[in-house]
Amino acid sequence: MIRLFGRHPYVMSILALSLCLAMFFAGRFTLRAIYWEAHRQEPVAAWMTVGYLGRSWGLDPREIDRLADLPVPNGGPLTLEEIATIRSVPVTQVITEVEAAIAALLAEQAGATKDGKP
Template identity: 35%
Template sequence: MKSLLKLWRRQPVLTSAFLLAMALAIFFAGRTIFFVAYWSDPARQDLPPEPWMTIGYVAHSWHVPVEKLARDLDLPPPPKDGPRPSLERLASERGQSFETFKTEIEASLAELRRQGPAQ
């Protein structure tokens, strides 16, 4: 700890930059570990669509490309940034009940799963 203080006194800007870089590295490493642990949990795989989920969440759970799932459902690809609508909201925007929309999603998921990763 004394050597860090000595370094701080001699090179405060460089030491601050180093500490900031280390903090960012730790943050992103922790975030990566969290996401890997979250999506590796078998309880999060192949979940049936629920009203609160988004298209991206369902696609990630089923290991299918979100763009293909959205295309199969005649939806625009989900935005990279910003809010993503829930399945319930998408169903109401389409003038459908959630159960009808859920049936379409499940059929699309089955077809994408049948096609496999090569397509």
């Protein structure tokens, strides 16, 4: 290996860098896969964003926004608590609306799979 590095330093440096990058992205992928496997179908809480809920439940966050009549995020994501503050309603009301939207989307998915559609 040392002889190869001595003969072809640029090629071996590129190979070493490529291996380091591959290990970095493989580790990142593995950690995310483990995290989301453990956080599937999390109960709705005030600290969550619609994007987090969409990822946790495997649903489109914009569909959750549409069904729950939530504002589309403008800039950074908003937590359900922040949405409740903006709308001047209790956070429990927003949570109930989001839970109903999730249930409707899950029922829609279940109906689509029964009909033979993906």
